[in-house]
Amino acid sequence: MGTITQRSVADILDIRRRHLNPNLSVSYQQPLKIVKGSGQYLFDDKGNRFLDMVNNVCHVGHCHPRVVAAGVEQMGKLNTNTRYLHDGLAEYALRLTAQFPDPLEVCFFACTGTEANDLAIRLAAAATGGDQLICVDHAYHGHSPTLIEISPYKHNGSGGAGAPDHVHTVPVPDLYRGLYRENDKTAGQRYAQHVQQVCESLSVSGKRLSAFFCESLLGCGGQIVLPPDYLRTAYQAVRRHGGVCVADEVQVGFGRVGKHAWAFELQDVVPDIVTLGKPIGNGHPMSAVITTRKIADAFMNGMEYFNTFGGNPVSCAIGLAVLDVIEEEQLQQHALETGNVLLSRLRELERRHELIGDVRGEGLFIGIELVSDRQIREPDAAGADKVVELMRHRDILLSTDGPDHNVIKIKPPMTFSIEDAEWFLSEFGAVLDEIY
Numbered sequence: 561m562g563t564i565t566q567r568s569v570a571d572i573l574d575i576r577r578r579h580l581n582p583n584l585s586v587s588y589q590q591p592l593k594i595v596k597g598s599g600q601y602l603f604d605d606k607g608n609r610f611l612d613m614v615n616n617v618c619h620v621g622h623c624h625p626r627v628v629a630a631g632v633e634q635m636g637k638l639n640t641n642t643r644y645l646h647d648g649l650a651e652y653a654l655r656l657t658a659q660f661p662d663p664l665e666v667c668f669f670a671c672t673g674t675e676a677n678d679l680a681i682r683l684a685a686a687a688t689g690g691d692q693l694i695c696v697d698h699a700y701h702g703h704s705p706t707l708i709e710i711s712p713y714k715h716n717g718s719g720g721a722g723a724p725d726h727v728h729t730v731p732v733p734d735l736y737r738g739l740y741r742e743n744d745k746t747a748g749q750r751y752a753q754h755v756q757q758v759c760e761s762l763s764v765s766g767k768r769l770s771a772f773f774c775e776s777l778l779g780c781g782g783q784i785v786l787p788p789d790y791l792r793t794a795y796q797a798v799r800r801h802g803g804v805c806v807a808d809e810v811q812v813g814f815g816r817v818g819k820h821a822w823a824f825e826l827q828d829v830v831p832d833i834v835t836l837g838k839p840i841g842n843g844h845p846m847s848a849v850i851t852t853r854k855i856a857d858a859f860m861n862g863m864e865y866f867n868t869f870g871g872n873p874v875s876c877a878i879g880l881a882v883l884d885v886i887e888e889e890q891l892q893q894h895a896l897e898t899g900n901v902l903l904s905r906l907r908e909l910e911r912r913h914e915l916i917g918d919v920r921g922e923g924l925f926i927g928i929e930l931v932s933d934r935q936i937r938e939p940d941a942a943g944a945d946k947v948v949e950l951m952r953h954r955d956i957l958l959s960t961d962g963p964d965h966n967v968i969k970i971k972p973p974m975t976f977s978i979e980d981a982e983w984f985l986s987e988f989g990a991v992l993d994e995i996y
């Protein structure tokens with residue numbers, strides 16, 4: 561192994577200040593130097609153990625021995641690209657596409673969620689001949705210039721320049737804070753009507769729709785569960801107007817939502833293109849796009865899609881090991897059971913604590929929205945930050961998000977247990993008592 565000098569927190573911060581991308585943030589007021597991970601736990605340089613409730617990338621647990629062994633073994637044998645025939649690539653393509661409903665049967669391999677979504681934009685353009693895109697407010701789809709254009713989270717945030725003319729933003733289908741709320745049984749359809757309106761106005765102006773991008777549960781938008789009928793109604797409108805529907809499963813795929821392998825299944829729809837990332841390689845940088853034969857064929861215009869690292873033998877070995885572990889350890893069922901316990905206990909806390917405005921989620925993808933006034937649903941970003949900092953000092957790692965920065969996000973490795981949930985709930989309750 562290359563020599564790595566052990567440095568103090570202050571020294572590392574100093575080197576970051578001098579030599580690293582200056583707009584890179586560090587978590588927590590008192591930053592952590594993490595040196596080891598195992599399962600759902602992280603360990604700092606002093607040997608303290610932290611419960612990781614943030615990392616949905618290390619999906620089957622940090623440094624899962626099976627995944628590590630698969631990577632090491634393949635790295636010691638061969639790592640090339642997809643222009644040679646390799647059993648690993650064939651096996652992985654078969655196993656991954658088998659996880660999807662018909663007619664999703666063709667996969668493309670890439671390395672990051674951004675690459676997957678960029679490719680989805682190109683596939684959609686090839687299949688539809690259109691260039692107009694619809695995205696949901698506050699969404700994040702990636703960091704390339706093209707994806708910042710369909711990521712209101714970025715282009716409407718600090719340093720952003722707003723949406724370009726070919727991007728059309730529809731309201732967040734948020735039942736707690738949005739245009740139509742929890743007591744409106746038709747909210748999903750009413751939110752979807754905004755998608756339909758965009759489609760109709762594009763038709764009127766003679767512009768061609770390419771794709772509707774939507775995360776199957778909204779992450780940066782504040783852990784939003786889509787209301788019933790939203791995607792079904794929106795997809796119908798998009799398809800009627802010649803567009804394709806892209807489900808971004810980069811945050812929520814691979815069984816995290818418990819009831820299904822893919823979160824779009826919660827809405828009883830089949831997208832035309834699905835993008836996968838983060839959990840797919842348990843921390844190894846890989847991603848994929850799954851689509852139909854028809855769309856894949858439409859992309860055959862003579863220009864090859866070649867991705868140097870996408871689908872390499874090491875990535876395929878790791879991806880296969882992740883699928884094996886999800887299956888063998890029944891992590892999807894585990895996410896359902898643990899998530900249900902967590903959700904119901906959080907809802908009990910919500911009844912006792914005025915500052916919890918809303919608790920929502922599916923499986924191990926949960927949001928707790930904090931408010932300073934329940935009646936007017938006044939967002940409490942300062943309170944949410946305080947909770948995260950206090951929990952960090954109780955060895956539990958959390959993060960916040962949402963348009964008002966007041967939603968505490970819960971998306972731990974899928975090995976997160978009932979005992980972990982109990983530990984979190986007791987510390988979280990104590991922190992709320994301390995603050996309010």
Ligand SMILES: Cc1ncc(COP(=O)(O)O)c(C=O)c1O
Nearest residue numbers: 672673674700701702810811837
């Ligand atoms: C929903 C969603 N899509 C895409 C991306 C981009 O993935 P990556 O950071 O791997 O490029 C992210 C990253 O946070 C994301 O949350």
